[in-house]
Amino acid sequence: MPGILSPLTRAVTYTRWLHLLVGSVVPFVCAMVYPGLVDPSLADWALIAVLPVPLALAAAAVPGTRRAEGLQARLMLFPGAHARVKGDEDPGVSATPSASWSDRGRTAVWMVLRLEAGLAVALVSGQLMALSLTLTGAAVGDPGPTAPLLRSAEPGWAYALLAPVPVLVLLMIVAGAGALMARAARRLLGPSAKERLAVLEERTERLLERNRIARELHDSIGHALTLAVVQAGAARAAGSPDFTDRALRAIEETGRAALEDLERVLVVLRETSRPAGTRPGLAEADRLLDSARSSGAEVDAEVSGALEHVPGPVSREGYRILQEALTNVLRHAGPVPVRVRVAVEEARLRLEVRNPLAAGAPPAGAGLGSGLRGIRERAALLGGDARAGRDDGQWLLRVDLPLR
Structure with a gap:
């Protein structure tokens, strides 16, 4: 059990969570323009996930975007020794502008992945946090209008014991998603062959x-x-x-x-x-x-x-x-x-x-x-x-x- 819960005590888990949530800002801003966030359907959410993709591809074509994304990944996905994560001295993420179309292509894939993963984590975070608040309300007899199945239930301390469960599940999901994003950052934002050769020459x-x-x-x-x-x-x-x-x-x-x-x-x-x-x-x-x-x-x-x-x-x-x-x-x-x-x-x-x-x-x-x-x-x-x-x-x- 301590090994399973150990990610919850690491600062890197929460900086990665913030990094994912920042990636959802653009989809939500686009959704405010169209199709709106008032009672959206599943089709609307699918459209919200697709609309920002052209913007991400256009931004990836700018050489400086790769530098900005690399710096953010270094600071938030690999925040340093205080996070107690091995290998922080060399995260393997480049912080230089795109020097080739291959760099721009990998940056484009990273931008789209960050948008979609951020939107998914933001939706899951909202739902699980709402569920935790609902269980807390049910413990005092006021679950709220979003939980009709709990409105007729009698207040009880059992709901208070269940309230932390969605939060723990959310944090475990965030830890897993953050670890996957860190691995993706190394693959997609890592140094190109030309940069690795330059580093090797400098070391020599x-x-x-x-x-x-x-x-x-x-x-x-x-x-x-x-x-x-x-x-x-x-x-x-x-x-x-x-x-x-x-x-x-x-x-x-x-x-x-x-x-x-x-x-x-x-x-x-x-x-x-x-x-x-x-x-x-x-x-x-x-x-x-x-x-x-x-x-x-x-x-x-x-x-x-x-x-x-x-x-x-x-x-x-x-x-x-x-x-x-x-x-x-x-x-x-x-x-x-x-x-x-x-x-x-x-x-x-x-x-x-x-x-x-x-x-x-x-x-x-x-x-x-x-x-x-x-x-x-x-x-x-x-x-x-x-x-x-x-x-x-x-x-x-x-x-x-x-x-x-």
Whole structure:
């Protein structure tokens, strides 16, 4: 019994009831013009149900009607978490204007369904409420002129017990009709294939942006922290004031650059109108090489070709790839000799980072972290390729990026 009566305690039942009754307004207004509401016959009621249909079809042809009906359905058929109805976060009802004749057709079917269902629920509501009032009157001996069978009956408390029954029946009918209308709204007012595709594209863009921001933070902050740890350890082991001074200066510069990257990422996340600033490119690769050298690594760098002719996206991603490669070397192999080759060819950018493997240490980037995965993702997004592995007793990272 509690499960059967549970719809009566939900706010959504009554907002759906109101939504249905609002749909009966147009048929009753038309009935006031013709054929009238004074003692209508069954034929008159059939005519009242048919007369507003052309108006509904004409209204459905207006693109904004679908938006208005979708908003009403969202607010009244799916009113929110307070109604204790599952799935309220995504009712599946669109609130955008009609973009095609298919949308207009589904809206037309919805409009006609809403008129007919609203008229039926309004008539049933009136009859059952009248019956409840009649039973209440019969309990005190005055059932009213509409109930001749009860006029001759003796007043009794049994009629008072029966009076709530029509109301309960009405509420159960309303709950069922409201649930059916909610399902119909999802089918008829739900997003079209074009809208679902647009939502999917927007969701994909958000996921890509989150992944890009995660890679940015991983590369920038991870590089800064790795250099800071290596520099601090080297300074403590050296015991030289001059070396300690250089190490602290390198930590300061690297930390400042990391803070700039962090601020730029936070600007993007906050979606403020303030420009996010420019991301570093390969033209600033000397900063990365100097940071690695200050950590004790012997960096042999060779650059061939014009870096200024490298397209912006390729240059920026190449900078991050080089940053992550040097970070992996310092993290996994320590301050070892590193050979860096950057070649700008006619149609490709080739980047190689080679370093010896430290004794007993895993190869750079071979752990369970996301460094190599991020490098491969960056290369794949540009249509390039990234490969890493052992090569003649050393660890080699080779990245090819197309310039077009």
